[in-house]
Amino acid sequence: MSKVVELDIALGVLDHQLVDSEGKNCGKVDDLEIAGLNGGSPEVVEILVGGNAWRYRGRLGRLAARLGGNAVHVPWSEVAAVTEVVTLKRTAAELRLNRGDERWARLVGKLPGA
Amino acid sequence: MSLKNVLGVALGILSAIGGFVDIGDLVFNTQAGAVFGYQLLWVVVIGVVGIIVYSEMCGRVSAVSKRPVFDLVRERTGFGAGLATLIASSVVNLMTCAAEVGGVAICLQLLSGLPYRALIALAVVGLVVASWVLPFTWIERVFGYLGLCLLVFGVAAIKSHPGWGHVAHGFVPGSHAGGSLMVYGYFVVGLLGAAMTPYEVYFYSSGAVEDRWGLEQLKLNKVTAIIGYSLGGILSFALMIVAGALFLPAGIDPQFLGTPALAAEHVLGQVGLLLALVGILFAVGGAAIETSFSGAYNVSQFFGWRWGKKERPAAASRFTLSWLIIFALALLVVMSGYDPVKLTEYSVIFSVVTLPLTYLPILLIANDRTYMGSKVNGKLANVLGVVYFAIIIAIAVAAIPLMVLTHGGKG
Numbered sequence: 001m002s003k004v005v006e007l008d009i010a011l012g013v014l015d016h017q018l019v020d021s022e023g024k025n026c027g028k029v030d031d032l033e034i035a036g037l038n039g040g041s042p043e044v045v046e047i048l049v050g051g052n053a054w055r056y057r058g059r060l061g062r063l064a065a066r067l068g069g070n071a072v073h074v075p076w077s078e079v080a081a082v083t084e085v086v087t088l089k090r091t092a093a094e095l096r097l098n099r100g101d102e103r104w105a106r107l108v109g110k111l112p113g114a
Numbered sequence: 115m116s117l118k119n120v121l122g123v124a125l126g127i128l129s130a131i132g133g134f135v136d137i138g139d140l141v142f143n144t145q146a147g148a149v150f151g152y153q154l155l156w157v158v159v160i161g162v163v164g165i166i167v168y169s170e171m172c173g174r175v176s177a178v179s180k181r182p183v184f185d186l187v188r189e190r191t192g193f194g195a196g197l198a199t200l201i202a203s204s205v206v207n208l209m210t211c212a213a214e215v216g217g218v219a220i221c222l223q224l225l226s227g228l229p230y231r232a233l234i235a236l237a238v239v240g241l242v243v244a245s246w247v248l249p250f251t252w253i254e255r256v257f258g259y260l261g262l263c264l265l266v267f268g269v270a271a272i273k274s275h276p277g278w279g280h281v282a283h284g285f286v287p288g289s290h291a292g293g294s295l296m297v298y299g300y301f302v303v304g305l306l307g308a309a310m311t312p313y314e315v316y317f318y319s320s321g322a323v324e325d326r327w328g329l330e331q332l333k334l335n336k337v338t339a340i341i342g343y344s345l346g347g348i349l350s351f352a353l354m355i356v357a358g359a360l361f362l363p364a365g366i367d368p369q370f371l372g373t374p375a376l377a378a379e380h381v382l383g384q385v386g387l388l389l390a391l392v393g394i395l396f397a398v399g400g401a402a403i404e405t406s407f408s409g410a411y412n413v414s415q416f417f418g419w420r421w422g423k424k425e426r427p428a429a430a431s432r433f434t435l436s437w438l439i440i441f442a443l444a445l446l447v448v449m450s451g452y453d454p455v456k457l458t459e460y461s462v463i464f465s466v467v468t469l470p471l472t473y474l475p476i477l478l479i480a481n482d483r484t485y486m487g488s489k490v491n492g493k494l495a496n497v498l499g500v501v502y503f504a505i506i507i508a509i510a511v512a513a514i515p516l517m518v519l520t521h522g523g524k525g
Contacts, residue, residue: 028418058194104431
């Protein structure tokens, strides 16, 4: 059995770095979807990454959300470990978290030696 | 320590000295010396101790937690305040980068006599190519070692025969003579801001994470911070002493970046001038690269993108684009005719305003056992950390009012 660790999700998960199964950065925990707040046992079900995930993050967040696209939803079951970073079980590409870098990679890739 | 390690540490310290002075130090130390003589030397001491305290803390946090500064800013202050800090620090980074690029172009112009605008473009192209082609260790060496030519100001300071009693007196804070109290306050803020520039901390911590620092680098971190920055601070003293000895009596207002180099020429002739210009060129050029990368580190770390000089540029595509864009914007700013010295004054004063939000998360994390384990701040680091945080808040509040009220130090 694994050790029980107390985790403050506001301080220890929210706004932390997401790292995929290959150790690559793939966004931040921009928001968390929590189910069962009305009765039942509350549970984190999804991590929201990018775009309109910022809309509840203050006034600047609302503005940024409007400029960003749709958030990517990552089920909590994809989380492998929570340390200083949140490590995921699969690759960024499999979880559709690689769109940003992919989009600009084509442009940057044209430069010599890139 | 083996000989190889000692050599490595020595080389690191040398490039830290060469890399300590940037355009902010050049402008503020010379102007302060020209207005107040040696009276503000004590402020440089406070500033140097401040950057030692926070960069040691920051290097230690990076080595232990593997988290660079802007990850921590985001984690501890949240999205909204973090984004505000990001925007403010990006504006400051860009202004600083533009000022440094302008400084490179001015040095090239004084060295070659070619037209300024063409040299701005050449400077940016040169800096982009160097950043693209060279690994950081080489950038650090080339720019850091050639920046050591600035030591000519140390010789110039001695040869300008300052009254050493007056110089010693300047290390004691106290009443001032000449200039108004408000202008004095403005230079206190500016000198502290110039010594504790936030981009150095962003760059240093990101570099430590990229180089995969661990517990075994903690000693190196401490030694480089303490010795490198203290010796670098001597260059700041030298600039102020030279200005105090030569510009103050002659009533020279150093509104041009080349003015300190003329002081070196006055004392040491052509060789002095050449060394001073080459030193300024590389010190300022290295700082231009650091500011553009700091901007890219910050934005990438805030949004959680892939980042790093060691990544393939196309793999960390948004990081790569970020630093290229910062150079391009800096080019535009300098090309549109903003004076690098003015830009420097604004960038240093605005950077002071962003200092609290940069240093608070570092101070918090450095005390957090979940991140730091047994390597949390000791008593000394905490006392100094808190004292400096209070100083930072005071100067952040005073910075803009003082700049407006004194018309940028003009009284």
